Amino acid sequence: MARDPKHDILFQPLKIGPKVLRNRFYQVPHCIGAGSDRPGFQAAHRSLKAEGGWAGINTEYCSIHPESDDTHRLSARIWDAGDVRNLRAMTDHIHKYGALAGVELWYGSSHAPNMESRATPRGPSQYASEFETLTYCKEMDLDDIAMVQQYYVDAALRSRDAGFDIVYVYGAHSYLPLQFLSPYYNKRRDGYGGSLENRARFWVETLEKVRKAVGHDCAIATRFAVDTLYGQSGVEAERDGVKFAAMADPLVDLWDIDVGDIAEWGEDAGPSRFYLQGHQVPWTRIIKQVVKKPVLGVGRFTDPEKMTEIVTKGFADIIGAARPSISDPWLPKKIEEGRYDDIRVCIGCNVCISRWEIGGPPMICTQNATAGEEYRRGWHPEKFPKKTSDDSILVVGAGPAGSESARVLMERGYTVHLYDTAQKIGGHVNSIVTLPGLGEWGYHRDYRELQINKLVKKNRQSQVALGQKPMTAAAALAYGAEKIVIATGSAWNTDGTNCLTHDPIPGADASKADQLTPEQVLEGKKPIGKRVVILNADTYFMAPSLAEKLAVAGHDVTIVTGVHLANYMHFTLEYPNMMRRLHELHIKEIQNAFCSRIEAGRLEVYDIWGEGSKRSYRGPGVLPRDPNKTQRWLDFDSLLLVTGRHSNDALHRELKDSKAKWAENGVKDVYLIGDAEAPRLIADATFSGHRLAREIEEANAQFPKPYRREVAVWGVSHMPEGSTQVEYQT
Amino acid sequence: MKLLVAVKQVAALDEDFEIRADGRDVEADFLIRDVNEWDDYSLEEALKIKEAAASPVEVVAVSVGPEDADEALRKCLAKGADRAIRVWDEAIEGSDSIAIARVLAAVARKESPQMLFAGVQSSDHAFASTGVATAAFLDWPHAAVVANLTYTPGGDTAVFRRELEGGVLHEMQIECPAVLTIQLGINTPRYASLRSIKQAAAKPIEVLSLQDLGIAAPDVGESGSLSRVRRMYIPDKGRAEMIEGDVEEQAARLAQIIKDAIGGAA
Numbered sequence: 001m002a003r004d005p006k007h008d009i010l011f012q013p014l015k016i017g018p019k020v021l022r023n024r025f026y027q028v029p030h031c032i033g034a035g036s037d038r039p040g041f042q043a044a045h046r047s048l049k050a051e052g053g054w055a056g057i058n059t060e061y062c063s064i065h066p067e068s069d070d071t072h073r074l075s076a077r078i079w080d081a082g083d084v085r086n087l088r089a090m091t092d093h094i095h096k097y098g099a100l101a102g103v104e105l106w107y108g109s110s111h112a113p114n115m116e117s118r119a120t121p122r123g124p125s126q127y128a129s130e131f132e133t134l135t136y137c138k139e140m141d142l143d144d145i146a147m148v149q150q151y152y153v154d155a156a157l158r159s160r161d162a163g164f165d166i167v168y169v170y171g172a173h174s175y176l177p178l179q180f181l182s183p184y185y186n187k188r189r190d191g192y193g194g195s196l197e198n199r200a201r202f203w204v205e206t207l208e209k210v211r212k213a214v215g216h217d218c219a220i221a222t223r224f225a226v227d228t229l230y231g232q233s234g235v236e237a238e239r240d241g242v243k244f245a246a247m248a249d250p251l252v253d254l255w256d257i258d259v260g261d262i263a264e265w266g267e268d269a270g271p272s273r274f275y276l277q278g279h280q281v282p283w284t285r286i287i288k289q290v291v292k293k294p295v296l297g298v299g300r301f302t303d304p305e306k307m308t309e310i311v312t313k314g315f316a317d318i319i320g321a322a323r324p325s326i327s328d329p330w331l332p333k334k335i336e337e338g339r340y341d342d343i344r345v346c347i348g349c350n351v352c353i354s355r356w357e358i359g360g361p362p363m364i365c366t367q368n369a370t371a372g373e374e375y376r377r378g379w380h381p382e383k384f385p386k387k388t389s390d391d392s393i394l395v396v397g398a399g400p401a402g403s404e405s406a407r408v409l410m411e412r413g414y415t416v417h418l419y420d421t422a423q424k425i426g427g428h429v430n431s432i433v434t435l436p437g438l439g440e441w442g443y444h445r446d447y448r449e450l451q452i453n454k455l456v457k458k459n460r461q462s463q464v465a466l467g468q469k470p471m472t473a474a475a476a477l478a479y480g481a482e483k484i485v486i487a488t489g490s491a492w493n494t495d496g497t498n499c500l501t502h503d504p505i506p507g508a509d510a511s512k513a514d515q516l517t518p519e520q521v522l523e524g525k526k527p528i529g530k531r532v533v534i535l536n537a538d539t540y541f542m543a544p545s546l547a548e549k550l551a552v553a554g555h556d557v558t559i560v561t562g563v564h565l566a567n568y569m570h571f572t573l574e575y576p577n578m579m580r581r582l583h584e585l586h587i588k589e590i591q592n593a594f595c596s597r598i599e600a601g602r603l604e605v606y607d608i609w610g611e612g613s614k615r616s617y618r619g620p621g622v623l624p625r626d627p628n629k630t631q632r633w634l635d636f637d638s639l640l641l642v643t644g645r646h647s648n649d650a651l652h653r654e655l656k657d658s659k660a661k662w663a664e665n666g667v668k669d670v671y672l673i674g675d676a677e678a679p680r681l682i683a684d685a686t687f688s689g690h691r692l693a694r695e696i697e698e699a700n701a702q703f704p705k706p707y708r709r710e711v712a713v714w715g716v717s718h719m720p721e722g723s724t725q726v727e728y729q730t
Numbered sequence: 731m732k733l734l735v736a737v738k739q740v741a742a743l744d745e746d747f748e749i750r751a752d753g754r755d756v757e758a759d760f761l762i763r764d765v766n767e768w769d770d771y772s773l774e775e776a777l778k779i780k781e782a783a784a785s786p787v788e789v790v791a792v793s794v795g796p797e798d799a800d801e802a803l804r805k806c807l808a809k810g811a812d813r814a815i816r817v818w819d820e821a822i823e824g825s826d827s828i829a830i831a832r833v834l835a836a837v838a839r840k841e842s843p844q845m846l847f848a849g850v851q852s853s854d855h856a857f858a859s860t861g862v863a864t865a866a867f868l869d870w871p872h873a874a875v876v877a878n879l880t881y882t883p884g885g886d887t888a889v890f891r892r893e894l895e896g897g898v899l900h901e902m903q904i905e906c907p908a909v910l911t912i913q914l915g916i917n918t919p920r921y922a923s924l925r926s927i928k929q930a931a932a933k934p935i936e937v938l939s940l941q942d943l944g945i946a947a948p949d950v951g952e953s954g955s956l957s958r959v960r961r962m963y964i965p966d967k968g969r970a971e972m973i974e975g976d977v978e979e980q981a982a983r984l985a986q987i988i989k990d991a992i993g994g995a996a
C-alpha cells in the first residue's frame with residue numbers, strides 16, 4: 001500500500017546549517033546502555049534506525065570530560081581518541097543508510113556524581129543535586145568558566161573527527177547550560193548571574209565557541225528544556241524561555257525542545273499512565289513562534305496523523321522521538337510505505353528508561369524484544385531467519401510470551417498453533433489494561449494480535465485457537481506438534497506467600513469472601529467492602545494501581561507494605577505522579593510493615609524493623625535478636641493480597657513427567673517460556689518468547705545461546721598508542 | 731446414515747486489488763482464499779450430530795470448485811469429516827448460484843443423505859441462494875437461517891429454531907431428507923489439531939466430473955445460470971470535508987455547503 005499523500009509533508013527534506021535532514025523523523029538523544037564502551041551495540045542500534053528511515057539519529061548524552069562522569073549510570077563519552085575511535089563505528093554505520101549522526105555534548109555538574117573519575121564537578125553556584133543528593137559542585141570562577149567552555153569546544157572538535165554531523169550543546173534535563181540559565185541553580189551576582197542576559201551568558205558563549213570551532217562542518221543543535229515546570233523559581237517558557245530562544249537563535253541550526261528537569265524527567269519522557277501523545281506541544285509551539293531556525297519537539301509521537309498535524313499547524317518542523325523509535329525502529333519506513341498497521345506502537349511504560357535509571361544494563365523494550373539485541377544477538381526487528389525444519393509447533397498460552405513466540409515462529413515460516421482458554425490474544429495484559437492509566441499498554445497485545453492474524457492468512461496450516469478447554473498433557477502430546485511451547489503465565493499467590501518470609505501468611509486465603517487476589521479484583525465478580533487493606537510485597541505497579549482504582553470507586557484504602565511501595569516506578573519515572581495521585585485520593589500507606597496472620601475482618605501487622613538491633617548468639621532455637629513485639633490488629637472489610645506471584649507450570653511439569661511418551665507421539669521437545677517459567681516484567685516475558693522462537697532449532701533451545709560480549713580486552717589499550725602493562729609510579 | 735455439508739472456498743480482497751480486464755471480477759492474484767465462515771458452522775453442526783449419535787453417521791463434505799477448493803475440503807477432513815468430494819469441470823466456470831445448486835443437487839442424489847447443510851450465504855457473493863436452490867432442484871423441504879437444531883440420526887423429522895425480528899424465535903419441524911441453511915453462532919466451531927491436519931493431508935478427495943454426475947455441460951456455466959455479472963466496479967468515493975475553525979466559522983462553512991448542495995434555490 002502506498003502512503004497517504006497527506007503524510008507527504010513528513011517526508012520533505014529540511015536544511016539544518018550545513019546539513020540536510022532527508023525527512024522529518026528524528027531520533028532524539030536517548031540512552032541504550034552502549035555509550036562509547038560498547039561500539040558494536042551503539043553502531044547496530046542506531047544504524048538500524050537509519051535503515052528504518054530516520055533522518056537524524058543521536059547518541060545518548062555524551063560526556064565531554066571526566067569531570068562529568070555519570071557512573072553508575074551509563075552515558076557515552078568523548079573524552080579522548082579512544083572514544084572517538086569507538087563512536088566512529090556508529091557514525092560510519094549511520095552514514096551507510098544516508099542519515100545524519102548527532103552527538104549530545106553533556107556536562108552534568110552536581111547531577112553527575114563522578115564515581116569513576118573522582119573529579120569535582122563544577123557548577124554555576126554551589127548546590128547539592130536534588131537528583132544525586134550527596135553530590136555538591138564547586139562554584140565556578142571565571143577561569144573555571146573558560147575552562148569548561150573549552151571542554152565543550154575540544155569535545156566538539158573530537159565529535160567532528162568522529163564523523164558526527166550534528167553537535168549539541170545539551171541544556172535540557174537541568175544540565176550545565178540550563179543551570180546557568182535557571183535561578184533555581186544560579187545564585188551568582190557577577191556577569192553570569194542575575195539578569196536573564198547574565199544567566200544566558202554561559203550558554204550563549206558556549207554556543208558561539210562551539211559554532212566557531214565546528215559550525216562550518218557540523219549543524220549546531222541545542223537541547224533546551226523551555227520550562228522546568230517549577231513556575232517562577234525555574235525557567236518558564238513564556239518568560240525566560242522565549243527570550244533565551246530569541247537570543248540564541250542566530251547561534252543554532254536546530255532547536256531540540258522539551259520540558260522538565262532531571263529529578264522528575266518523567267515530565268519529559270511522560271509515561272502513558274499520565275501523559276498522552278503530544279503532551280509537550282503546548283510548550284514546543286511557544287518556542288516555534290519566536291525562532292527562525294527549525295524546531296523539533298517530542299511527546300511520544302507514534303501516530304502519523306498527529307505528526308502531520310504538528311508539522312502542518314506549525315507547532316514544530318521535525319518530529320523528535322525517543323521511545324517510539326525504540327519500540328519501532330522502522331516507524332518512518334512503515335509510514336512511508338503506508339504500512340500503518342504494522343507500526344509497533346510504543347506503549348509508554350518506560351521500561352526502556354528503567355534500565356538507565358537502574359544504572360546502565362542494556363536497554364530493553366516491552367514492545368520490541370529485539371531492542372538492545374541488535375548487535376550482541378544479531379536480531380533485526382523486521383527480518384527473521386527462515387525456518388530450518390518442517391516441525392510444527394503448538395504454543396499453549398497467548399499472553400505476551402506465547403503470542404510473541406508464535407508471531408516470530410510464524411514469521412520464520414513455521415506452522416504454529418496458538419492455543420488459549422481466553423477469547424482474546426493478550427493473556428493478563430487484557431486485564432492490566434483496565435487499571436487506571438494503563439489502557440495504552442494494550443498496544444502490546446494489539447500488535448501481536450494483528451500480526452498473527454495476518455500471518456495465519458499466509459500459512460493456512462497455522463491457526464489461532466481461542467476460547468478452548470484448558471490444555472492437558474495428554475491432549476498436548478496427542479496434538480500432533482513436534483514441538484510444544486508452554487506459555488501458561490503466572491498468577492498472584494492466594495496464600496500470602498511473599499518475598500519477605502518466603503512462606504504463606506497464616507490465615508491468608510483468597511478463596512474466602514473477604515480476601516482477594518489482584519485477578520479477583522480485576523475480574524470484578526467478588527464484592528469489595530468499604531474499608532480496603534492492600535497487603536503489599538511487590539515493588540511494581542499492582543498495589544498502587546489497585547489502590548487508585550478502588551479509591552476512585554469510593555473505597556477507603558490503606559496499603560500495608562513490607563517493601564518500598566512502587567519502587568520500580570522510580571525507574572519508570574511514574575513514581576512522582578503516582579505518589580501525587582495516591583495523596584490526592586487520600587490513600588493511606590503504612591510503610592515498613594508486614595503481616596503475621598489474618599483472621600476474618602482483621603490482619604495482624606508488625607513493623608519489619610521491630611526486632612532488637614543488637615545481634616548476639618543465644619543458642620539454638622532462639623533468635624539472635626530481641627523478639628519483635630510490635631504486632632497490632634488492623635481491621636478491614638476486604639483484604640487484597642499483593643504479596644507475590646507463582647508460575648502456572650503444572651502442564652509443563654506433567655509433560656516433563658511423561659517424557660517417555662514424547663517419541664511415540666512424535667514430540668521432539670517441550671519448552672517453558674514467560675511467566676510460566678518465572679514471573680517477570682512483560683518486557684522480559686516477551687523477550688523469552690522471542691528468544692525461543694529465534695533459537696528453536698538449537699539442541700537445547702530452552703536455554704539461551706551465548707551472545708556476543710563487548711568487553712575491554714586484555715592487551716589492547718583503549719588509547720590508540722597506550723600500553724596495558726601493569727606499571728606503578730616510581 | 732449420512733449428512734452432506736456443502737462448503738465453499740471463498741475469496742477475500744487483499745489490501746490492494748485490481749479489477750479484471752473484462753471488468754466483471756477482481757483479478758485472481760489479489761484474492762485471499764479461505765473457507766466460507768458459515769460453512770465452519772454447518773460442518774460443526776454435522777459433526778456434533780455424528781458425535782452424539784448412537785449409530786454410525788457419515789459426514790461428507792462437498793465443494794464445487796477447481797483444485798484450490800481442496801484446501802476447504804482438507805480443513806473439513808481435519809476437523810472430522812469422513813469423506814470429501816470435489817466436483818469440477820471447466821464448463822462449471824462462470825456458474826451462478828443456481829447452476830452450482832444444480833451440481834450440488836446431483837451430488838445429493840448420488841449420496842442420498844438424510845440432510846444437506848449449507849451456509850446461509852457465502853461471504854464473497856452473498857446471494858444466500860445456493861442452499862435453497864439446491865432444495866428446489868431436489869424437491870426437498872428446506873429451511874433457511876437455522877439458529878438451533880435438534881436431530882436424532884435416522885429420525886424422519888428434525889426440529890429447528892430460527893430467529894425472527896425483535897428476538898422472537900420460530901420453532902419448526904421439518905421432514906427429512908431436507909436442506910437447511912445454517913446461521914453463524916449456531917455452535918462454536920472446533921479447531922483442528924496439528925495431528926488431524928497432517929492426517930487430512932494424506933486423505934483422498936474424490937473428484938467428480940459433470941459426466942460422473944450426469945449433468946450436461948450447457949446446464950452449468952454461464953449458459954446454465956439465471957443471472958450474469960455485467961460489471962464489477964468501485965463506486966466513486968463520497969466526499970468528506972473536515973470543517974475547522976471556531977464555532978462561528980464552522981457554522982458559516984456548513985451553511986455554505988448546504989447552500990451549494992441545494993443549488994440556486996436559497
Ligand SMILES: Cc1cc2nc3c(=O)[nH]c(=O)nc-3n(C[C@H](O)[C@H](O)[C@H](O)COP(=O)(O)O)c2cc1C
Binds near residue numbers: 029059061298299
Ligand atoms: C531510554 C531513554 C533514555 C534517554 N536518555 C536521554 C539522554 O541521554 N539525553 C537526553 O537529552 N534525553 C534522553 N531521553 C529523553 C528523550 O530524548 C526524550 O526527550 C523523551 O523521551 C521524550 O521523547 P519521547 O516521548 O519521544 O520518548 C531519554 C529517553 C529514553 C526513553
